[in-house]
Amino acid sequence: MQEVNLKVIKGGITAPRGFKAAGMHSGIKASGKKDLALIYSIVPANAAAVFTKNMVKAAPILVSMDHIRGGKAQAIIANSGCANACTGIDGLADARTMAQATASVLNVRENHVLVASTGTIGPRMPMKNVLNGIRTLSKRISSDGGIDAADAILTTDTRKKEIAVQVKAGGKTFTIGGIAKGSGMIAPNMATMFAFITTDAGIPAFKLRAYLKEAVERSFNMTVVDRDTSTNDCVFLLANGEAGSLMLFGSAEKEFKQALEYVLIYLAKEIARDGEGATKLIEVKASGADSISNARAIARTVAGSNLVKSAIFGEDPNFGRIMAAAGYSGAQFDPENVNVFIGSTQVVKGGKATAFSNNNVRKHLKGKEVLINIMLGQGVQMATAWGCDLTYDYVKINAKYHT
């Protein structure tokens, strides 16, 4: 990533002007933890979304896909603890009812409400609790409420994921805020997890869609925990224009897009770092590829390989698994041109193992962030992917998570 003209500020989704939010325990999660979030813009915002490519789509995804068509949104109602997936026509009615109830208490249009659910697949939503919760939240929303919303969308996550940045673009200062959740069921190239992004820039919906798609390609689509894609993933971007309109050309547009990408990559890395059971963030750079798609395929495949992930958990400099994963990524390349670095140590030169110092590499592998650099020597394209190590705790979390 290039240097970006932005300032990271405190806060998250309610940092941009004109956004309010709240989060609470409504009674979906048995644990008593927060499970319902409401995000609200004081005016209808232009909006764009990216949804899971899974054929099996949860009810709220279907409702939000329908509602986003007009390119406008004013509220997001999101819950954790129940995915409302594989719930049939009744589940679809529940998701619609969530949108209707939110529209009603906030006095906004029903098709300006986006719905998102995450949690266990199968069970119905406890609608009485949810509807009570929506009423309560509509009274609680505030410009400090972003942090509670960030909390209320978590499932197996161990911590909140939020960020806010300010960017100067075309003489105006815009704020972009974001929250995300995601820890397991994280696969690349399918839109992943939840991320809700707000900005006070005024940007038409068709532009928002293009910005979001491009930024998602370089962030959430390059993040992999377990190569499982959820039925409920979505990324929403709302731009309410409260800080004025963005100039849609030149350096103003470029700076805004870079700031948006910064926010998404930050959240993507946070998700990888907080991958289920993870102890390390893995960053894989594939450079010198003959195409961007080959670079992405290699970076993602290496970051997602169970064997690479296990080796990194074991702090073992297993370059062979890196080479093998690159080789089965589907990308074409000549293995004899490949150089691989783990941290700053070259472990493969011209496709062959180097006589590297195990100690140097192990020292790097003991850290919290492991960098793998794969130089393909085929061209000038590059891509970066993020993942995490595969640990006993990943298995434990997913073996013990009962339906």
Place this chain on the structure above:
Amino acid sequence: MQEVNLKVIKGGITAPRGFKAAGMHSGIKASGKKDLALIYSIVPANAAAVFTKNMVKAAPILVSMDHIRGGKAQAIIANSGCANACTGIDGLADARTMAQATASVLNVRENHVLVASTGTIGPRMPMKNVLNGIRTLSKRISSDGGIDAADAILTTDTRKKEIAVQVKAGGKTFTIGGIAKGSGMIAPNMATMFAFITTDAGIPAFKLRAYLKEAVERSFNMTVVDRDTSTNDCVFLLANGEAGSLMLFGSAEKEFKQALEYVLIYLAKEIARDGEGATKLIEVKASGADSISNARAIARTVAGSNLVKSAIFGEDPNFGRIMAAAGYSGAQFDPENVNVFIGSTQVVKGGKATAFSNNNVRKHLKGKEVLINIMLGQGVQMATAWGCDLTYDYVKINAKYHT
């Protein structure tokens, strides 16, 4: 699979007439375990092979790809403990030297020798030990030696994988024998692991290739442990004609092909059952698909999902993860037509969770073999895939396996 007209007999790769083998510790593995296998046919056999699709191919793969072109083979020299991959031009010379030495001691043509190596990627072959081993093995080969060869190709496997069957086809009795190794780095659709198959049927090479390709599609290509594809995978099939020629049409051909498929599926299931750290074999049937490729994609994706595998380790009837994995398999289908059974209990009906008895399903999940049946309601095509659960021991084996 249909009922097959065959008899499982004792033995493995040396059960068919005219095959001899031996296995020994030559000094590649530090553990002192067997690490070198030699398989020999008393006459040149027609031969076919399937190789890894990994772009990064080990040196022995390159040599065997070259040698198999003529459609003939008389010997296989295979080792475990060292993959001879990422070893550059020197490694290639080592693999060629292994073939030359084998040809020399057995007095066969060099291009009738196939070479296969498995083990750690990176290190060079300890050629002095290997060449001594080849000389020793050439004196030890016998028609009882199949079991030692089966032993000598293992790496993290916990047990030998061998089978022999007799099939009556066109009035003749043919024997097919096979051994395999494979425990980790098992991904579908790329030819997987090692499997060496022998038969005393006389079959021309072009037919052998077709039989092998078809049988591999339904067996090894439907087996998944970790979705990692090795640099060294290969399947060799040698047919030496010592029991006469197979009639290449009608029921004789069909019966032989079924027997071959039986052998490959047996070995494929053995590999899945012995997946690294596995405690359970998972069999996933996808039926009612609109195409065989969609059926295969769904069966393999469900069998390979880390989340499904973890849930089964935890003996949790997590149908949601099964639906989600089917949904991201890339296959097109209407989720509302889908029925899913775990064992004999229906857990999803018309895409919706049923009110199934957790106890019944858990009882099935406590067994050593877990059956998942996915009925898509789109057409008449079906496929079966095999995998295993994801356990603490998988992580342990792969985190502790040091380069």
